[in-house]
Every structure is written in structure tokens, then in C-alpha cells.
Amino acid sequence: MGQNDRVIENNQPTPQEQLKFLKHIQQILQSGTFTSTYKFALLMSITRLAIEQGQDTGAALRLDYLDIAEKFIDLYWKQSLPFQFSQYEPFIIQQSTGRQAKVISEIQKAQQQFKTIAAARRDSVFWLKLRKSVASTVKQMPVVYLQNLNGQTVEFLYSLEESKQSLKLFPKVMYCLRQFSEIIEELCQKRWIDFVRLNKQNLIVLDGLPDLDEFMFAPSRNQLGQVADFLIDLQQCQCFYCGKSLKNSKYAVDHFIPWSLYPADTGHNFVLVDEKCNSQKSNYLASEHFLQQWLERNHLHDQAITREISQLGFLTDLQRSHRVADWAYKQAIENEYLVWLGGKDKKILTQGY
Template sequence: MPDLIPTAQEQLKFLKNIQLILQSGSFSSTYKFALLISLSRLAIEKGEDTGTGLTLEYTDIAEKFVELYWKQAVPYVFNDEGQLILNQNNGKQAAIVNRIIELRQIYSSLGLLRRDSLIWLKLVKDVARTVKDMPIRYLQNINGQNFEFLYQLDQCGKQFILLPQVMFCLRQFSEIIEELCQKRWIDYIRKNSTNAPILNQLPNLEQFMFEPSRNQLNAVANVLVELQECKCFYCNKPMKKGTYAVDHFIPWSMYPSDTGHNFVLADSSCNSKKSNLLASDEFLHKWQERNEEQDLIIVDRISILGFLTDKDRSHKVAEWAYAQGKENNYAIWHG
């Protein structure tokens, strides 16, 4: 089969199909949102900009589920006294969330859980089984009929296989898919019968559910201060405490998932000017060299704070981001 990049019309149809799932599909839990986000991120991390299919392990998807739900398996504090672990299911709490809640009582961070290889492997296998039996089976079901444009169930046996052209479209529209899924996920949480009476229109759900906490980033800053000798990654000028910020080298707006190797420390001026832009190739090479030279330190010091530390994954995301920037003529920050 020739490696055909989908046409503009085919890409638009794909995006409309994603929208159809989110608007017309039935949602008894938040698993389907998590599945779409997971597939989008895995297409970036493990795929290429080609029209071929993509084969994934169910455990790959399961790891993404754990990353997404880990942050949400703690109480959401909504005023001085009230707190609530958000219900992710119609009826009783979702099974995956319950398991993560149990493990959070033992492990203070996702990084520490990953280091306990036996427990981590069992968790991933259990989650993979649930993902295969539930959201993968029902994601493409619209009004009782299977609408198989992402994958064909009868082709997904021991491995999960995305159909040709799907990987390309997931990579092309990752930012849009993430935003659509997060908004629908938040809407589901607000409207859930268990959550609704308490949450009502309380703000900050998006920050709680998907963004790293300020305390986590402060801890990352302490590590980066040592690694960078308290100098700005971009301008290399010395910084004083309180005048720097943790910057996502690949902007959060492009890839809203935290990986330890993506963090750099920047002074307030550079951080503000760079904002959500990609940095120039000069900084890209500097960032890649930093990760190569300090990989072991980043893995050791930042993983225990709860962040995934995988240099190759971070560099794969960067490769995708800069290709997107070039193709779509994104503005580049040169410092």
C-alpha cells in the first residue's frame, strides 16, 4: 500500500469525525476522553508524519491513562473547608481512578511508583485490560453503530493498530484534539450527578485536572537552579531568587504533558518574551545537549517529584513540534 499523506479534505473529514464522537457519542465515564488524548500523544511520541498505520502496545496506552488520572486522584479543594475527589464515572467511581487513589496513599509521587517495578507493572497491565475492554471497544460507537475511522476492533488483538492516515492526522491536529477533549472532560465532570451539586460553577477545574501544581514546579526550580548554576537558560545571565520561572521548552500550549527533560529555568524577562513560542534552533541544540549531558541527574532528581523523565520521548516531541512549526510558519523566538 502506498504511503499516502491524507489530502486536506481527508484531514478535515478526520477532524469532523473526532468532533462527531465528542458530540454524539455516549459517555458513561471519562475514559473515552483519556483514550483520545492518549492516542494523540502516543502518535507524537512514537509516530512519524507519514500516512502509514501505527502499532501500539496496550500498556503504552495504559501508561498514558495513569499519567492523566494520577493528578486527578486527589481531593479537589474548592473552598476553605470543602474537598472532593472528582467522580469520573456515572455511578460509583471509575475503577482505574479507585486503584490510583489506593496507590497514592502509598506513593507520594508517580515517579516513586514507577520505581517499584513489580507494582507498576501490575498496575499498567490491569489498566491496559480495562482500557481494552471498555473505551477502546466503545469509543467509535455512535448511536449503537460502530464508526471505525480510527482503528478496526477485529484487527486489534494482542496489539492496538491505528488505521493508515490516522497517525498523521492525530499528529497534525494534536493541539485541537487536546483542547476539545479537555473541555468536554471538564464539562462531564461538572455535570456528573455526584460532582454537580458541589462544583456548580467553581473555577480552576482545568488547572487542577490537567496542569502541574505550583508546588511541583517550585521543586523543579530548585533542581534547575543547581543544574544551571542559577543562570537563565536563554540569556545566560545570573538570576536572583524570585526572578526566575520554570519554562516548558516545548510550549505547554503545543504539548500539554509534563516531562522532566522539557523543563528549563528562565529569568522573568526571557520567560515572558518567549511565552508560548518555540525557541530558535540555537536554543533547541543547546537544550538537546543539556539533556544528553545531564540526563542521569534529571532522571534521578526530577522523576521523584512526580514527572516522567524520558529523554528520547522529550526529543521525539520536540522533533514533532519543530516540524509543525516549520510547516505552519509558527513564529520563532530568537532571544
């Protein structure tokens, strides 16, 4: 980061403003007036979009409702499938205290027609229709109620009046969402799980079950086999990190920007690695050397990656992936994260990497 960047960034919120923002988020999540899990999904969706579409400035950001809807479908798809919890019949989680939430019913209809979210996304006409319908629910329900703190509306994220065509985040909100994304994700997931667990309609089946967060929020492994088939050719059967041959070893698809940091699948983020590197890299960011290698690979093979991996149904957009990476490495520098150097070595990432 140079001197010039400092000048551009001068509309950033003050530490006091950032703290107040975080307190507001906490109040939203503690408010006991939820009747569905939409609010969690909305907060997570706008946070992820602030990373994908925004930058580290105090500027306002406009979000398309169709993009928010896409994130909603991503979040709810797996949770809308029947799941075999212990000795009970396959059970679908109730996401609302009353009738099943509308978005869930719509996703369930889609699931009767398409086996995977990837297949649904490939049918562009169907996919747009589903997004439009989810977008309209999002606009009418959680967008209206999200900023209700125990009965009182406090507009600190966006103004409803200005958000008819697209959701317009107030200045400084994008910055705070990007800054606190890991905290917001974790708080939302915890509260979401609590809501589902305590919902009377789920209580009998879910009471005491330990693996709920795995089912609700872990990445889906469904399509990764096919991603691996493509990557093994692209990488000429070599581990992305250590370069050793994958011929006689087990391999895995790794999220280059770790899932723990940014829990969404994007096509360019996948690399194929051997078992050893996979377990050693674990949840760490890879060092700047690997970052360069990843950026180069993506530029060089952008067309093939986009064509092949989007065909498997993943969102595949070079710009979007690289903006997420920019955000992640900036966070790592500011917060002195350890990065993985290969093998057993790690170091703290510093400025000017």
C-alpha cells in the same frame, strides 16, 4: 525538509481524508452516549503517543496498552485527589454517571500508599502492576466503545479485531493525530470538563465554579522545586536563555516545548530560567538557536538528567523528548507559528531553520 522527504511522505492522507477524520473525532466527542470520561482520556492518550512514538507519515502505528495506561494514570492522577471546592468538604470528582470509574478507584488506592505520582512511579514493581491493571480496563472498556458514534460503530481509528495484543492504529491515523493534536486536546478537555460539570453526582458541588480546567488539566507544580535544585547546578546558576546569573533573582522551571503545545512532563524538557525570560517566552516555542542549545545540553548531560530527574519520578527519555520537539518545530513551520527570539522579539519560523 528536502525533496527526498516528500517522496517518503507520499502515503499522507489527502485534505479530504483529513477533514473526514476531524469530523469523525468531533462526532465521537458530541455523541451523547458516554457513561464515563474514559473516551476523552483514550483519545488524548493515543494522540500524545502518536507524537512521542510516531512520525509524519501515513504509516500504521502499534501502541502498547501499557503505554496507553501510563498516559491514563498521568491524566487521572491529579483528578483523583480530593479537592477543596469553595465552601464544601474536600470532594472527589465523579468520572462516571454510575459507580466511580474503576481506573479512578485504583489510582485512589495508589494514592493512599504514595503521596505523589512520582513516588508511585519510582516503585517499579508497584507501578507495573498498576499499569497492567489500568491497561486491562482500557482494553475492555474505552477501546471497545470509543468508535461508537451514536449507537453505530465506525472503525476509523483502529480495528478491534487487530487490536488484541496492542492497539494498531490504521494507516494515516497517526498522521492525522499529530496534525490535529492541539485541536483534539482542546476539544477533549472542554468536553471532559462539561461531562464532569453536568454529571448529577458532581453538579451540586461544581455548579458555577470557574476554576475546573485549572484543577483538571494544569501542570502539577509539586515536584518542580526539586527539579530546580538539580537544574541550578547543571546550568551553573545561569538562566538557560539569557545566561544571566540566577543568584539574586527569582527563577522558574520552564517547559522548553511549551505545555500549551504538548501538555505532558518529560524530564529533558525542563530548563531553569529567570522570571523575565519566563514571562517573555510565555507559551511560545523558542527559536532555532535555543533549540540547538537545548539539544546540545540534553546530549551532553543526558546521563545526569536521566538519573536525577527520573529519580524525582518524571518520565525521562531523551529520544521521546526529542521526537516531541521534532514534531513541535515541524508543526511550527507548517503553520507559521511565531517563535521567541529572546527579550521582546519574535518571528515567524520558516523552513530550513
